[in-house]
Amino acid sequence: MERLAPHKNGPEFSRIIAGAWRWDIAESRVSQLIQKSLEVGITTFDHADIYGDHSIEEIFGNVLKKNPSLRLKMELVTKCGIKFPSAKRPKSWVKHYDTSKEHILWSVDNSLTKLGTDNIDLLLIHRPDPLLNPNEVAEAFVALKKTGKVRHFGVSNFTATQFEMLQHYLPFPLVANQLEISVLNSLALFDGSLDVLMKHKVSPMAWSPLGGGKLLSHDQQKIFSKSQAYGATEAQLALAWLLKHPSSIFPVIGTTNPDRIAESAKAIEIHLEVQDWFEMLKVAQGKEMP
Numbered sequence: 598m599e600r601l602a603p604h605k606n607g608p609e610f611s612r613i614i615a616g617a618w619r620w621d622i623a624e625s626r627v628s629q630l631i632q633k634s635l636e637v638g639i640t641t642f643d644h645a646d647i648y649g650d651h652s653i654e655e656i657f658g659n660v661l662k663k664n665p666s667l668r669l670k671m672e673l674v675t676k677c678g679i680k681f682p683s684a685k686r687p688k689s690w691v692k693h694y695d696t697s698k699e700h701i702l703w704s705v706d707n708s709l710t711k712l713g714t715d716n717i718d719l720l721l722i723h724r725p726d727p728l729l730n731p732n733e734v735a736e737a738f739v740a741l742k743k744t745g746k747v748r749h750f751g752v753s754n755f756t757a758t759q760f761e762m763l764q765h766y767l768p769f770p771l772v773a774n775q776l777e778i779s780v781l782n783s784l785a786l787f788d789g790s791l792d793v794l795m796k797h798k799v800s801p802m803a804w805s806p807l808g809g810g811k812l813l814s815h816d817q818q819k820i821f822s823k824s825q826a827y828g829a830t831e832a833q834l835a836l837a838w839l840l841k842h843p844s845s846i847f848p849v850i851g852t853t854n855p856d857r858i859a860e861s862a863k864a865i866e867i868h869l870e871v872q873d874w875f876e877m878l879k880v881a882q883g884k885e886m887p
C-alpha cells in the first residue's frame with residue numbers, strides 16, 4: 598500500500614484509511630478488522646469521540662491494550678467538537694458543537710484514555726462550529742502539541758474559507774480537511790474546497806467514499822459499466838475515481854467486513870483513464886460536463 602504524508606510537515610498515512618464509525622461491533626470483530634487492515638497495508642484508523650455513542654474508541658482501545666505492539670504499527674486519527682444528548686453525556690440537551698479550549702483539551706484526554714495510547718497522530722475539529730473562536734482553538738492546539746498528546750491537527754467538513762480562517766490563527770499548518778467526497782457527492786471538487794487544500798499543499802481525506810454504500814445499490818450500477826474492462830469491482834472503481842484526483846485524496850473506507858477491506862486496498866492498483874473518470878461523473882450526475 599502506498600504511503601503518503603497529507604502535508605509535508607504531517608504524518609505519513611496509508612493512502613487508504615480505515616474508518617471506525619460503523620465498528621460498533623464485538624471487540625473480537627474489531628480485532629479482526631484491525632488485523633486485516635494492517636495485513637493489507639492499511640495502517641491509518643479514523644475515529645471520533647462520538648462514534649457508536651462514544652463507545653468505539655474504547656472497543657478499539659481494548660484491542661490495543663491486549664496487543665500493545667499494534668499501536669506501533671498504526672496511525673490514529675480522532676475528532677472532537679460535537680456534543681449530543683446521550684445517557685453518557687447527561688449535560689447535553691440539544692445537539693451542538695463545542696470548540697472551546699476547555700472542551701478540546703478534555704476531549705483529547707478522554708480519547709487518549711479510551712484508545713489506550715499516550716498520543717494521537719492527527720486531531721480533527723469534527724465540524725465547523727458557528728461559535729468557533731480561533732484564538733481558543735489555537736491555544737488548545739499549541740498546548741496539545743507542546744505536551745505531545747497530539748502530533749498534528751486538522752479539520753473536517755470545513756469550507757475553503759473556514760479552513761483558511763482557522764489556519765490564519767495557527768502557528769503551524771493544518772494538515773487535513775476531511776470532507777464527504779465520492780462520485781455521487783462531488784461538490785468538493787467544484788466549490789473551492791479541494792482547490793484551497795491544493796493551494797496549501799494539503800491532501801484531503803474523503804469520508805463515505807462509497808456514498809455510505811449507496812453507490813453500490815442497484816440503481817447506481819450504470820456508473821460502473823467499465824468495471825469488467827478494468828478487472829475491478831464496483832467498490833474498487835469508486836475508490837480509484839477518488840485516487841485519480843491530483844490533490845491526492847485519502848479515501849476513508851467504512852466497511853465492517855474484512856474481505857471488503859482487502860478488496861478496497863487493491864483499488865490503489867487501478868488507474869482510471871481520463872474519459873472513464875468523466876464518464877462515471879456524467880452518469881452519477883445525470884448530465885454531461887458543461
Ligand SMILES: NC(=O)c1ccc[n+]([C@@H]2O[C@H](COP(=O)([O-])OP(=O)(O)OC[C@H]3O[C@@H](n4cnc5c(N)ncnc54)[C@H](OP(=O)(O)O)[C@@H]3O)[C@@H](O)[C@H]2O)c1
Nearest residue numbers: 616617618643804805806807808809810832850851852853
Ligand atoms: N468527518 C465526518 O464528518 C465523517 C462523517 C461520516 C463518516 N466519516 C468517516 O468515514 C468513514 C467511512 O464512512 P462510510 O462508512 O459512510 O463509508 P463508505 O465506505 O462509503 O460506506 C461503507 C458502507 O458501505 C457498505 N458496503 C456495501 N458494499 C460494500 C463493498 N463492496 N465494499 C465496502 N463497503 C460496502 C458497508 O457495509 P459492510 O460493512 O457490510 O461492508 C458500509 O455499510 C467512517 O467510518 C468515518 O471514519 C467521517
